Amino acid sequence: MKPFQNDALIAALRASRRVFLCTHIAPDGDAIGSLLAAKHLLEGMGKTVVACCADPVPRQFMPLPGAQQIVRPDAVTGEFDTAMSLDAADLPRVGASADIYLRAPVRLQIDHHATNPLFAAENEVDPDAAAAGCVVMRLLRALGAPLTRDIAVCLYTAISMDTGNFSYSNTDAEVFEIMAELVGTGFDLCFWSRQLHLMRDSEYLGLLSRALNSLTFLHGGKATMMSVGPQDFADVGARAEHSENIVNYGLYIDGVSVTCFVNSREEGVTRFSLRTLPPYSAQSIAVALGGGGHEAAAGATLKMPMAQAVPLALAAIDEEMKRHP
Numbered sequence: 001m002k003p004f005q006n007d008a009l010i011a012a013l014r015a016s017r018r019v020f021l022c023t024h025i026a027p028d029g030d031a032i033g034s035l036l037a038a039k040h041l042l043e044g045m046g047k048t049v050v051a052c053c054a055d056p057v058p059r060q061f062m063p064l065p066g067a068q069q070i071v072r073p074d075a076v077t078g079e080f081d082t083a084m085s086l087d088a089a090d091l092p093r094v095g096a097s098a099d100i101y102l103r104a105p106v107r108l109q110i111d112h113h114a115t116n117p118l119f120a121a122e123n124e125v126d127p128d129a130a131a132a133g134c135v136v137m138r139l140l141r142a143l144g145a146p147l148t149r150d151i152a153v154c155l156y157t158a159i160s161m162d163t164g165n166f167s168y169s170n171t172d173a174e175v176f177e178i179m180a181e182l183v184g185t186g187f188d189l190c191f192w193s194r195q196l197h198l199m200r201d202s203e204y205l206g207l208l209s210r211a212l213n214s215l216t217f218l219h220g221g222k223a224t225m226m227s228v229g230p231q232d233f234a235d236v237g238a239r240a241e242h243s244e245n246i247v248n249y250g251l252y253i254d255g256v257s258v259t260c261f262v263n264s265r266e267e268g269v270t271r272f273s274l275r276t277l278p279p280y281s282a283q284s285i286a287v288a289l290g291g292g293g294h295e296a297a298a299g300a301t302l303k304m305p306m307a308q309a310v311p312l313a314l315a316a317i318d319e320e321m322k323r324h325p
């Protein structure tokens, strides 16, 4: 495991008494896991700690130890001698937590985003760390604090969520060194991996089922398209968030390099999510439809009904396929 670099940050935490911890808005597993691990760690050292997030904790993270005690900024009272931000790429990312953070005389942060402007007085920002949770683990070691089972569960959440369950390119040897220590605490890996990586809302599975049923092959099996319309959303009771990630299923077929997921929650607005493998560009297709994104993942929204919008998408996909026959 890499050593924690910033000795001044360690000294500041040792000297702290009342600590304000915050993380980014729209919190993910690394945000909530790192926040809670730091809370347990500092409480174990006898500090008074308030953990804050400006947005609600997503339901899947609510069973984590301490998650019920995460508060919103408007519920925070009293003054803090020390504040620390976790996993936030810049200060605006902590949302309404920023005011409380800025009021603390000693301001620290732990993060792993390369674009971080080092907004704290003492920063430990390592763009090579797979997750902010990895840096929290280094902090725990530097402080000589015990690794409890509660901390292990929170750090497992942070690291497994930010590495796509140990599958993204950021999954390095340190991740597994840390995991060996976490598993050593005897936390229930089976339960938590199911909770974090398999459990889905029934509405999500309902919408996914509609999408898979609609799957059609294009261009001799090199491309796929799935679509769900307003009636599908209504029938299964799905909300916007339930349409996330469905697009990826269109690529989980041998030989398919381009996929498009069409979804329309309301009549007259049609969204396209695109995913591609090289040499094809999701971005080129999205741009042709007036949208944008990255090379492998992009999207566009057209203000027209599906029946009118889909032929335009098919034409844009045609164009992209022709570029790489």
Ligand SMILES: [Mn+2]
Binding pocket: 030, 031, 087, 112, 131, 132, 162
């Ligand atoms: Mn992160």
